[in-house]
Amino acid sequence: MDPLPLAAAQDAPGLRIGEMAKISGFSVKTIRFYCDQGLLHTARSEGRYRIFSSDSLAELEIIRALRSMDVPIGELARILEVRRAGVCNCSVLKDSIATKLLSIDSRIQELQMMKSELARLLSSWQDCGGAKAEDAAKK
Template sequence: MIALTLEKTLQIGEVAALSDLPIKTIRYYEEQGLLTPTVSRSKSNYRLFETSVLQRLAFIKRSQSLGLSLREIRDLLIVHDQGQLPCEDVKQNLQRKVEQVTEQIEALQGLRSELQGLLSHWQDQPSAEIAAQTICPNLQVGIALK
């Protein structure tokens, strides 16, 4: 006796409800090739999703929350779809994100210092001569006017 296991398929509304994602987002992910092996079309052209799409969507959401782009996520899913674990690729992506975040933090710290410097020398009532030559003297300090 041959046992057939027919996996239940889900329609897009069910996937949206179960994944807590808007239908529009799920359609976009499909267009971007992120859901390829988990979605098919019915004879009447309705999207039919394997239940494994929920795990895939959870992976996409988590990866995005960590700063990975959809392109990076698609590359990871391709590795997975080829039967391999993409953990090493995920690690490399996350290490790059740490470097990027570190650079952003340094840039923001520099900006904070600049803003604090401007505010510490703020003049509420600059001289009439300076006011006549600038839009906001406090921002244009040190800019040579010609």
Template sequence: MYIGKAARLSGTTVKSIRHYEDIGLLPPPRREGRYRVYSQQSVEFLMLIKCAQQMGFKLRELRTMLDGHHGDAFPWELAKQAIASKKAELGAQIDALQAQRDGLDAFARTLDAARQECPLEYLAGPAERPRGQR
């Protein structure tokens, strides 16, 4: 199949396919004259790339994982290691975001306490102050 059909079937674009070939992520297809001809295996590989990107993998990471492993020899162990590494990275990001959320909750409690202890007109913005104090 030609590049347009491969793009449609894989849910990607012609431009993306050409980019993947340029950076060495996708092996060059066979050619019929000046036309690129893709196999069903190429389409499945393009779908794998798209899925991996949706799960947070960068093309650079995929290229490192798949470097030198084109054709039938898919690097299953490297893929499992990359997934485990990505999960650990996401766990660290989740922990950092949770800490940030906890910090915001503490900050909000501090502001609420300050508002209780200070006069209303001191903390109130111009729209909230009584008319004579603007």
């Protein structure tokens, strides 16, 4: 079954969790987790199914982007609440992204130094002259 087109989903009165999963690319289990953590708000149908608004799709995209930057769940919840209140938090997000970029650059430098050190160690490696592990295993 093809996923619902995003435009049609936005016009729908409410989406069930399976539809949200198909449209967003998140698993049903992950969406449930985000609901349980208070990141996504839902209503319940008469049959007790979770019903999501089209705003939840936008929030899932924000969650995806921020989780890729390792933003903790608690911070995500705060960002989403501020957004729902209609307060612009662009500067907070921009600062978070800039901080993550600096962290990645720092980690890249650390890994490059480690790589250089390992390459130096390997190039200067000398066999110890003792019996090779394969030879010792045969005895």
